[in-house]
Amino acid sequence: MNRKHFIVLLILGLFIAACKKNSAVIEQIETFLGFQKPTNFPATVYNFDNNPITKDGFELGRMLFYEPRLSRNNTITCGSCHIQSSAFTQHGHDVSHGIDDRLGTRNSPPIMNLAWNKAFNWGGGVYDLDTQPIIPITTHEEMDENLENVYNKLRAMPKYTSKFKAAFGTEEINTANFMKALSQFMLMCISSNSKYDKVMRKEAGASFTAEELEGYNIFKDKCGTCHTEPLFTDASFRNNGLGISPVNDKGLYTATLIETDKYKFKVPSLRNLKYTSPYMHDGRFLTLNGVLEHYNSEVRATQNVDPLLNNGRLGIALSVNDKTKITAFLNTLNDEDFINDKLLAEQ
Structure with missing residues (x-):
């Protein structure tokens, strides 16, 4: 075999290998297993009997999640404030930036593990995932649109009427099916493959370092x-x-307008903190160290402060060593598979 033939065969071999790799990736994306509860997670809260997740329903929800026509001027999507690479938050912004670059008053919360949520939004008020999207779509600072306008825009697009037909058996675009489709996508945003999860599931080769284990024990205590x-x-x-x-x-x-609820906000998950700064409901802390120091020395006796933070002293005593080790443990909650899951990305 001469040199020219060898080079041609080599290039052909590389091309075939690349095609096989791409085919494997495509097959992985197209393989839809539906909702799978992680083995180390508790029972879900969401009522799947009313909205079973299907491939067509999920794909429709994904289309809608990344659809700018949900906003008044067709520029803002759900994914604008909930970016996958930032664990579906709006990384770097203290408060959300919406239509016409209007500023909200709260930090964009992550979209993950919503099947286990009983209430939504930093300040509550929504207790059913199937109704939650109404708020961002209609809020002045977010999408500033009304639902009927959204439906009319979608009805003019054959790709949506056909997808609603495939997902729900009818081309009709109505509130019930629109919301259910969005829920199906959001319910599939499951973060459960961090180092912590692998250790808890006793997967081969998964273990905490000495520092992470010490941080874990301090975390559980404090x-x-x-x-x-x-x-x-x-x-x-x-x-x-x-x-x-x-x-x-x-x-x-x-x-709620209940006096004892003043200044209470939803306790956020600590998963994926590497990707979701800044922190707190208004994004006031840029770093985890800032958060930990708040609990150590900056807790204020505001109205309805939690009794756990006012038990003999305000806050939670954390030494420099405590904060270092807790941070090491918190880093085991970051889930790279989640932020890189192609199934959840805009197609």
């Missing part, structure tokens, strides 16, 4: 009551002693 495993939130609303914001956001009270 933080685990509110940030309960494995979701790392107890889904409650609490006042964690932050100073009152310039806009005087009263949190859960805005939804």
